[in-house]
Amino acid sequence: MLTAILLGFLFAIFLVFAGKFFRGKLAVLSALIPGGLFAYFASFIPQISSGEIISKTYQWVPAFGVDLSFKLDGLSLLFSLMITGIGFLVFAYTASYLRGHKYLDRFYGYLSLFMAAMLGLVLSDNLISLFVFWELTSISSFFLIGFNNTNPASRKSALTALGITGFGGFFLLAGALLLGSITGTYSISEMLSMKETIAGSEYYILAVIFIFVAAFTKSAQFPFHFWLPGAMKAPTPVSTYLHSATMVKAGIYLLMRFTPVLGDSEFWNTTLIIVGGITMVYSAIHALFRTDLKGVLAYSTISALGILVFLIGLGTKSAFLASAVFIIVHALYKATLFLVTGIIDHQTGTRDVTTLSGLRKIMMPVAIAGILAAISSAGIPPSVGFLGKELTYEASTHAETFTIIIVIAIVLTKILLLWAGFVAGIKPFVGKLPEAHKDVKAPDFLMWAPAIILAVLGIVFGIFPMLIESALVKPVVSSLGADASEYHLALWHGFNTVLLLSAITIAVGVLLYFFLKPSAKLETRIGKFEFISPKSIMEKGTHYFSVFSAFWTNVFQNGYLRNYVTTIVLFLVVLVGYVMFGNPRVMIDHTQLSKVTAYELAVVIILIAGVFYTVFTKSRLAAVAAMGVVGLAICLIFVFYSAPDLAMTQFSIDTLTVILFVLVLYRLPKYLTLSDYKMRIRDGILSLALGTVICLLALQVLAEPTNTEVGDFYAKNAYILAHGKNVVNVILVDFRGTDTLMEIAVLSISAIGVFGLLKLRLKSTDRSQ
Amino acid sequence: MKTLILRTASDYLLPLLLVFSVFILLRGHYLPGGGFVGGLIAAIAFVLHAFANGLDNTKGLLRFHPGFLMPVGLGLAFLSGLAPVIGLDDPFMTGLWFPEPFPVIGNVGSALFFDIGVYLVVIGVTLTIIFTISESA
Numbered sequence: 005m006l007t008a009i010l011l012g013f014l015f016a017i018f019l020v021f022a023g024k025f026f027r028g029k030l031a032v033l034s035a036l037i038p039g040g041l042f043a044y045f046a047s048f049i050p051q052i053s054s055g056e057i058i059s060k061t062y063q064w065v066p067a068f069g070v071d072l073s074f075k076l077d078g079l080s081l082l083f084s085l086m087i088t089g090i091g092f093l094v095f096a097y098t099a100s101y102l103r104g105h106k107y108l109d110r111f112y113g114y115l116s117l118f119m120a121a122m123l124g125l126v127l128s129d130n131l132i133s134l135f136v137f138w139e140l141t142s143i144s145s146f147f148l149i150g151f152n153n154t155n156p157a158s159r160k161s162a163l164t165a166l167g168i169t170g171f172g173g174f175f176l177l178a179g180a181l182l183l184g185s186i187t188g189t190y191s192i193s194e195m196l197s198m199k200e201t202i203a204g205s206e207y208y209i210l211a212v213i214f215i216f217v218a219a220f221t222k223s224a225q226f227p228f229h230f231w232l233p234g235a236m237k238a239p240t241p242v243s244t245y246l247h248s249a250t251m252v253k254a255g256i257y258l259l260m261r262f263t264p265v266l267g268d269s270e271f272w273n274t275t276l277i278i279v280g281g282i283t284m285v286y287s288a289i290h291a292l293f294r295t296d297l298k299g300v301l302a303y304s305t306i307s308a309l310g311i312l313v314f315l316i317g318l319g320t321k322s323a324f325l326a327s328a329v330f331i332i333v334h335a336l337y338k339a340t341l342f343l344v345t346g347i348i349d350h351q352t353g354t355r356d357v358t359t360l361s362g363l364r365k366i367m368m369p370v371a372i373a374g375i376l377a378a379i380s381s382a383g384i385p386p387s388v389g390f391l392g393k394e395l396t397y398e399a400s401t402h403a404e405t406f407t408i409i410i411v412i413a414i415v416l417t418k419i420l421l422l423w424a425g426f427v428a429g430i431k432p433f434v435g436k437l438p439e440a441h442k443d444v445k446a447p448d449f450l451m452w453a454p455a456i457i458l459a460v461l462g463i464v465f466g467i468f469p470m471l472i473e474s475a476l477v478k479p480v481v482s483s484l485g486a487d488a489s490e491y492h493l494a495l496w497h498g499f500n501t502v503l504l505l506s507a508i509t510i511a512v513g514v515l516l517y518f519f520l521k522p523s524a525k526l527e528t529r530i531g532k533f534e535f536i537s538p539k540s541i542m543e544k545g546t547h548y549f550s551v552f553s554a555f556w557t558n559v560f561q562n563g564y565l566r567n568y569v570t571t572i573v574l575f576l577v578v579l580v581g582y583v584m585f586g587n588p589r590v591m592i593d594h595t596q597l598s599k600v601t602a603y604e605l606a607v608v609i610i611l612i613a614g615v616f617y618t619v620f621t622k623s624r625l626a627a628v629a630a631m632g633v634v635g636l637a638i639c640l641i642f643v644f645y646s647a648p649d650l651a652m653t654q655f656s657i658d659t660l661t662v663i664l665f666v667l668v669l670y671r672l673p674k675y676l677t678l679s680d681y682k683m684r685i686r687d688g689i690l691s692l693a694l695g696t697v698i699c700l701l702a703l704q705v706l707a708e709p710t711n712t713e714v715g716d717f718y719a720k721n722a723y724i725l726a727h728g729k730n731v732v733n734v735i736l737v738d739f740r741g742t743d744t745l746m747e748i749a750v751l752s753i754s755a756i757g758v759f760g761l762l763k764l765r766l767k768s769t770d771r772s773q
Numbered sequence: 774m775k776t777l778i779l780r781t782a783s784d785y786l787l788p789l790l791l792v793f794s795v796f797i798l799l800r801g802h803y804l805p806g807g808g809f810v811g812g813l814i815a816a817i818a819f820v821l822h823a824f825a826n827g828l829d830n831t832k833g834l835l836r837f838h839p840g841f842l843m844p845v846g847l848g849l850a851f852l853s854g855l856a857p858v859i860g861l862d863d864p865f866m867t868g869l870w871f872p873e874p875f876p877v878i879g880n881v882g883s884a885l886f887f888d889i890g891v892y893l894v895v896i897g898v899t900l901t902i903i904f905t906i907s908e909s910a
Contacts, residue, residue, distance in 0.1 A: 648805035660899060664906065667906050737808070741887055745850055745854060759902075
């Protein structure tokens, strides 16, 4: 199973080296990878439908309980099949859609990276590895959305999408860590058995909120939905694959995966119903005001995701059943509609639905695919969409509270979605072919075949629901912790309320389609409300944030070294001073002090003289030399108090510092303008304050009861364990060697920094000359 | 500062100081010293030579950019830590020792190689910084 997941990553790496062979005719061969994976996962269907769960664990970081453990159950299987199946069609479609593109190989690389990440996500049984794959999907989708990287709008949408989904990723990590600390494991299957522990924990609500934010950002729920329409800047295969069938469903997957762990509480259900409900109605209404085909589809996708969240929130068996069926329904018809839109865009060069009509005369197979998908999306029998809609209504009419509101909301959403499906799938193909599109060419086989396969499947599954019933739908429901064995999918359930609601939906929706045509006027009208939309609010927020951070940076990073030092010292003095005045514990035990000898006194006098000379001299070089005197005096003190290692190092460092100073000062302008009187007094006070604080701190350290355990251990074991007699050095190179390794790495980085800064500066002055 | 006395002296001082720095490096395990101080002393030796004979002469003497010592030293230090992981499946940075002490040097183990790595990095860092600054200032 690991190989299956890694295959996509390996292929992406392979393309880095062998990409140029896949830019031309061979490109279509890359579809073999998702195709093969699809066959591989499909071979598990008999096992999974008989109730088996296949799991596989590879150790990764066992010390932290982080494993690469994979679990294939009904839910994972459904998603894996969707990812690889639609992936296969999209890979093939891309070969024609982006034929001859300069970076086609790169596109395939990103696409297979994404596919692998997505597979890892839905198969992971470990929360941490799930998080890693989750982030990988965000990152690979960033590259895919921004694929047309010469277009600023596309770069901006890629960044927005990354920002929002990355923001959600943080919450997923937080949720994972929180759940890990509650249960003591990161394994999702082990969490299943600890439902009571989690529900009883005081952090339960917090954990649920974290998981919700992660899922809502990924699955474009209100108020995080706005990145999805923006992401439509991506090439159409990306929209098809990521933004209708797979990535946006990752949030849904997360919610479904955690339903048996966190679900079935009032907070869980109510929040999901409210958020899903708002999202489905809000964005279904929004879809009415779009003229761009992709815009219509984007909003109807958000709305469909809202329905799924809402169904998970209902939390009943029939709701789970409905959500499982609706995931399949939506993946089939929405992917088809996107593919169809892509074909129209590719052939005619426009996606403006107001100018498109009569295209059936040119591209009959595409028209068939579009119309079949529209029927499925509308939920007209005998499509699988009808099954999905019936089940959704059934679940809604059995909602426990606010049944009327819920039913009205879902029926309204479905009516509007029917309109959206018709606009995208039927409108471009019926009516008269306008003059402008007379010369449009028919699309390739590779382009229309995937669309028609998906569209026909949408009808076949509707007529023969047993094809998906025990293979896909029921295992999903049992993964969600419910038992649906006695339920049977069928087109006909007799005359009941649900059928009546269906009839109303179809009738009103079709009427709406005939009376309300998408128009540019409507689009501008809704544009007036743009300023209160979550998107503009977030954009304004980020704008003000960057203004504020520019202001903040300019205040503190003003380019004057003396100001930096002043800020740092002031902060330190205030902070440490505050703590020390809060609980003064400085005590000096006079009896313990050793006698001051004459040579110590002499060194201190030299030291003080050096300090005064440094402060009052008018020559820079003299000041540096005097600083050197101070440093050497301190070295002597180290020697007196038997710290030869320290003294040696300090001595060498001091020598080098003086050399450095001299090197730099040598080149400075000769005339020294001293700071004025006030500044000198201010600086003097500040330095005295810092000196006092540090001095008091040192005394306080002495006053603390010393814990010599560590020191004793080192002293005792230096020779036994590390064959060394110089304890200081043994600590540096052996006991705490990793620290030293990091320190020398930091040293090297700083040297590279100095080198880079100065050399680059030299180059830029060269250029200006 | 190209005085004759300093220049003549530096010709003798450079090898002496370098030998001294290696001595400090090796004695570190038993007596005050070690890779860090040793590296600083070696760097000072080169800086002194540069003062006396000019930077270009010192660079010519070195033949390669001192910055190359940084990756070499870091690599050596890292490998000395990695050796027990690869050889014996022990944790990173476990000390490995030759059973018998070597003449003059004494006990030799992975810690010594680690210290040599530190020594090289310190020389590389110090010289890179000082040379860069004195070239560009």
